[in-house]
Amino acid sequence: MVWEPWTGCYPVSAGCKYCYYYGLYSKRYGQNNIVKTDDFYKPIETIYMPRKKITKYRIESGKIVFTCFTTDFFLPEADQWRVEAWDMIRKRSDLTFLFLTKRIDRFKISLPDDWKDGYENVRIGCSIEDQESADKRLPLYLSFPIKHKFIVCSPLIGEIDLSSYLQGIESVRAYGEAGKEARECDFKWILNLHEQCKSAKVQFDFVSTGRNFRHNGELKKINPYIQRKTARQLLPSDDGNADIQFE
Template identity: 30%
Template sequence: MTTKSKIEWTEQTWNPTTGCTKISAGCKYCYAETMAKRLQAMQVKGYENGFDLSILSERLSEPLKRKKPTLYFVNSMSDLFHEGVSDEFIGQVFNVIEQAPQHQFQILTKRAERLAVFFKNRTPPVNAWLGVSVENRNDGLARIEHLRTVNAAIRFLSCEPLLEDLGSVDLNGIHWVIVGGESGVKARPMKPEWADGIRLQCLEQNVQFFFKQWGGWGADGKKRSKKENGRALNGRVFNEMPIHNIY
């Protein structure tokens, strides 16, 4: 089932798998886990297992049915490179992507090592944007090195939820960086200088910068709804995107 998305940097979501397993600090208050359990309670098809991994082969062909050029976020409710997803199924997902050149597909993973191994002897379709999560230094920075080895047309980082100052980040070979604070009842705060430090490095290294949200804590350090906190960083909204074949 493809769904119109409220995520600011995409248009539609496509979830050929659902469910996941927590592996790092950024996973602690996973929004997808909360949503999956809610959808399970509502008896929505595809979420019968809640947040346990489910392979949904019947969803593979969905983007092929849509002719209008669309920006798809693949597996907003899972991780395509989860150890429970076979190489064969991952290959089927990328075959669909290749068969739908009218669309652009954004694939984000925390399992960067497997991403690099999968594409060691493969070339991603030109309309596949490959990204890794970089929420902190300990878990996230090494993922960038794995991503850099993949010959993707667009390589991107999602620094959300940004949990600490990342320090100096080598963005060589990276085309786009998303930054955002955590939302939800148990959201952890993000300091303005952490986000701005990444913005400045993107500017210096000629990388597109997208500030998604403050989340549950505002720039002033006060907790309130993410809508109230908004998306402005230093009084400006940053919606930069890679320009490669978007439409």
């Protein structure tokens, strides 16, 4: 279940350079404008069931709601809309809201008053792409009160040492960059991340090779249709603690 209360974005760091939602797609669909969507009230939309004579929420209880995947939940342009978004998230405590951000530095100023040590039904993932973004965002991320924490390396464009940032992290996921202009992803970096996670007993998933993938020193172009499958074949998922599948 996807919820895009607003759409549009703009780059914040090197990882954004070829972002699908900022680049071509945004030009075609005018997504450089940050706008509220028609789906804004989706979590609290109801339907009437004439036979049973009851009104119920359109989104059934227990679902995971993937939120703001074509934008960033913490965009400053969305500050005024976010207040209502938090109200809906609070109201639908029977759903799990999951989002990623490259703007974790805006966490504190974007919170509702009653956040305290975090809402149980909110999972916020910190998105990083290289060592520079890891060193900048992860110390902040680890210091914030969030009930469920996970790291997403997307797009992975350099080797990252995460070993000092894994305490309290539930999982790490890694994606090579997609698209024609993609920067390369080296399988050595993936294996290295996997080892770091193993040592820290954190679940690791290699989700996608991306377009330009270096394997055993050789750079290969991977067809978009098999990027995920190839990643799974090279490094099957650690499924020990997996409770959420993004795809």
